Amino acid sequence: MFSAKNRNVLLAQLNKGEYDVVIIGGGITGAGIALDASARGLKVALIEMQDFASGTSGRSTKLIHGGLRYLKQLELKLVAEVGKERAIVQHNAPHLTRPEAMILPIVKNGSLNKFTARIAMWVYEFIASVKKEEWHKVLSKEQTILAEPLLKKEGLLGGILFYEYRTDDARLTIEVLKEAVSLGATAINYIKATSFVYSNNKIKGVKCHDKINDREFTITAKYLINAGGPWVDAIDDLDEKQMKHKLHVTKGVHLVVDHKKLPVKQSAYFDTYDKRMMFVIPRDGKTYMGTTDTFYSGDLTAPDVLKEDRDYILKCVNEFFPAVKLTASDVESGWAGLRPLVNKPGKGPSEISRKDEIFETPSGLIIIAGGKLTGYRKMAQRIVDLISTKMKPLGKHVQECTTHHISLSGGKLPSHVTFKDFAKTKIAEGSDYGLTAKEAEVLLYRFGTNIDILYSIINSTKSTYNSQLPLVVYAQLMYCVEYELCMTPSDFFIRRTGFLYFDISTMKQWSEAVVTHMQKTLGWSEELKTLYEKELGTALEEAERIKI
Known part of the structure; x- marks a missing residue:
């Protein structure tokens, strides 16, 4: 139920009653909150004005840090937390x-x-x-x-x-979101928050603009979370009672x-x-x-x-x-x-703490700012614990956090099978589908245990396949469209696969074929196709302009 083909169905869900929690921001922080809250039985929606992980969460150093670098600032509590969190992330998403x-x-x-x-x-x-x-x-x-x-x-x-x-920061974000969706959350990209809805001076909803269908709608919620990353202050500015800028x-x-x-x-x-x-x-x-x-x-x-x-x-x-x-x-x-x-006035960029902080506005908007990729799960836990505390006097019991035990999408190994053994088996199996060992390895470390779905796509297609696009690229494209709400060629080449950064020649070679397949699969108009081609071309130009 996370298919680009079903995006309008997902949109319709947003109008079905009040949500317990609506999250603005589809980076790793928002994704983590969506997973934690949905795992505790809350009704959750997440909106992102661009693609998921298109901001900070797709542009990091792509490491799950153990916290060594924070010793210089003597942030021992932060070192302890991210060190332990690193082990949890490794256990829950071994492929990443x-x-x-x-x-x-x-x-x-x-x-x-x-x-x-x-x-x-x-x-x-x-x-x-x-x-x-x-x-x-x-x-x-x-x-x-x-x-x-x-x-x-x-x-x-x-x-x-x-x-x-x-790690692959963008894919980690996607896998967290997919797990949240599997537990009942509704998550949609290309939805921009435009203003808040109030009742008795408290925020009770958010007005949204669907950037793909160009239409407006409203989502109602008991609690709104601003997890906008660099956009935290911009989202806060939508509030009638906004606080001083925090970033x-x-x-x-x-x-x-x-x-x-x-x-x-x-x-x-x-x-x-x-x-x-x-x-x-x-x-x-x-x-x-x-x-x-x-x-x-x-x-x-x-x-x-x-x-x-x-x-x-x-x-x-x-x-x-x-x-x-x-x-x-x-x-x-x-x-x-x-x-x-x-914001810590008087400090240089490298001196400012990477710790996260939670703020609340008088109108009830809950804001989380700061933090690091490695610590996303604990950040989410703190937010949902806060919501749980607020719901208790209202007679709503929210269970304790369980995300430290939840294997993410792509990390769900069969019982008593190590990832090392699973990887060895699946890489060898790739030859049955006409893949080289290297191609199978890339699929494994990109999609984890979901590799069987990609193998199935290849197996069901190879006898009649007549496209110039390599079958291994086609399988990834179809998987991302069907299972990862991949809406545009840029979503595919940048956030779902990282081709723009680590295999730009493949992106150049097959961008036209990918656009053609996506237009056919998703029913784009020529106007929309041209728009997405231009967007992809701009991303490519920006990457290549670095050398000039």
Whole structure:
């Protein structure tokens, strides 16, 4: 019931009585709240003015952080929470959380020496309950060079090997939403909140604009949640009794190059010349790097990667990996994401806490701001616990949070089967459907246990299939349209598959065929087809403009 073909059916559901909770914002925070609330038996609706995960939740460093970076700010409680949450996310969505060995070079005059780095690691591993097999290792200079030969040798004293978890942030958001929908939530993209409905000076609903059908409607609710990420203040401004703006928005930029241009053996996390930290991460034949951290006040919908952002990252990477000599022309793609940080006057972008905070307006709007991808589940729990407290005097009993035990869509393994064994079986099975081992592996780590549905699509289609579009791409497209409310080509190439970032050549090659299939499947007019083609072209131009 999360099919693009049935979007009008989903819209009709929004008019069927009052909801317990309506969430504005379809990023990871809103998705997490939808899952938690629906799992507790509440009637839930979620609206998103763009596509799901089109803001911060699709433009992060794509890591499930354990919280190491927050030790610098002495946020021990945050370190403990996200460390434990990382393990829960890995258990509930094993296809989207792959352990990633990272090397932290220790250099002369760096922010850490071997002693302080070890102390930091010990504190971090204890507080964050890091698994023993993922405890850090101290490397000599020679061992560090062996682990990553491209590192600058001058001033290198040694290294620390530790683990983060690599993820696909947009797909994690989608999987959380799919699980919420399976538990009864209604979630729809391309619905913009335009104003609030009041009764006795309290918000009791939201007026909406459907951007696809160009029509207005109203959803009524007991409680409205503003989970708009960078748009929190803009949504708050719709309220007659809005509060003072709560956010400092900062921008983080990442660049993508072919792995042959930056052929690192493993991920690295290193000091920059201006005492920030930067990641270099190999992924699917590419290497991506970042991030910047600067205050931002421009267009929230389409933040640009500026020349100075690009040059800063290239300078930092070239200093630490001097043999590669990256230039702007090597950049294939990239993205700029916005961090919605709670306003702390007088602090710089990297000094502001990443903790989430909850606010309530006099009219009853509940707002959640700040937070990190890893901590989405606890953020959701705090919001739904608050709603539960409010409903108790009204005679409504809301059960305790259970999301720590809920496997997400794509993570539902058969009993007594490890994901490692499941992966081995399904990758081997791919050859039965004409797939290479690499193609099957991509499907597995993108769609998890839902891979059987994609195999079924391939099996039922291959005997009569006559399109130029590769069958493995077609299967993904049909799955995303049918099961993930994929409405546009941009939804498919950016948020559902990440082709724009990590396989831009495939996107260029097959964009026309994908548009043609989607038009046929969803019954677009020529006008709508042209609009979506233009939107996709703009996304491609923005990615490629980074190198100019």
